[in-house]
Amino acid sequence: MVNVPDLFADFKFASYRELRCTLEITLMETPYRVELFYHYPNKTNPWEVVIYLRESGTWKVVSIFPDVQEQKEESALRSALSFIQGGKAN
Numbered sequence: 001m002v003n004v005p006d007l008f009a010d011f012k013f014a015s016y017r018e019l020r021c022t023l024e025i026t027l028m029e030t031p032y033r034v035e036l037f038y039h040y041p042n043k044t045n046p047w048e049v050v051i052y053l054r055e056s057g058t059w060k061v062v063s064i065f066p067d068v069q070e071q072k073e074e075s076a077l078r079s080a081l082s083f084i085q086g087g088k089a090n
Contacts, residue, residue, distance in 0.1 A: 015041055017048065020073070027084060033059055034080045036073065045069035047076035051084065 021036040031054040039046045047070045052059040065083060070076040 015039065021077070023077075025081075025084070030054075032084055034077065034084075036077055036080075038073075039069075042069070045071055047071070047073050049076045049080040051080055 017037040017039045019035055020038050021034075023034040023036075025032050025034070033052040033054070035050045035052070037048045037050070039048055047068075049065075049068045051062040051065045053062050054060075065080070068076055068079045068083075070079065
């Protein structure tokens, strides 16, 4: 397995993240995609979530999703799933 922080040591990127998990779920016939990213430079809240909603055959980012950055992977995923289940992502 590649040590990602070492891989980028010679580059001067302001930020970089790794996609760790993609979930595709359907709730009441509405398809969603949840992507979980790990932000290497952000040691305080390294986990970030992006939610997509499928409309007319295209995945679109849910722009009203709050900026979720958590210290733990499970917390970030649970925040996203709670947001979807609460009906706020439609």
